Amino acid sequence: MDTTVNGEPRVLATDAAVALIDEIRRDYPDILFHQSGGCCDGSSPMCYPTDDFIVGDHDVKLGEISGVPVYISASQFEAWKHTQLIIDVVAGRGGMFSLDNGREKRFLTRSRMFGGGEACAIPGVQKVV
Template sequence: MVERVIATEETLKLLEQLKKVHGDLMFHQSGGCCDGSSPMCYPRGEFRVGESDILLGEIGDTPFYMAKDQYEYWKHTQLIIDVVEGRGGMFSVEGPTGKRFLTRSRVFTEDNADGV
């Protein structure tokens, strides 16, 4: 089964560091206006997930949600959550680290066109 969302080793390392400070975390990718379509990382429970969000999977025991309308654009891809140098979204917990989460993607092949 092909996972819809995966993470790089660098992302998993940063997640572990952030969990020591903030406890359990969650991701949400909206494609909204203020922070663009960056994956936002929040302490679990501080971002309210609603009926317009879907759970794509988990990375490092951290749930990853996306807005349903955004998912329609990304449903043919596997999301790869990476980390790069720089400032991320102003509300995302990695902000003070000087690093930011970044979504990369790859299109599913015919063999895994369903994403599963």
């Protein structure tokens, strides 16, 4: 699977997300993201220590943000394959098992449809593949 569509990365991060990633990596140097498909924590991007999460055979790697791999289930990817995901941060509590929990800010996925090569309109987005 290609981590870009027409040269645009499938996943990006805002500056705020990169700052929170850096904060988490001080405590947990090796982490990964898995885009949740619903259930307990809605559809939040969940951040885990690499050793505490088993990437499934059917998970799809979307790319990397700030050197951290981002995965999504194959069924969720099928629904969102025409969408660029932008990992951002908002105030609040993170997912119950996600490493952003307890930091009074949490990761949030924003998105935009691929097509036409339009620029992402979210300020502070870092294009990291």
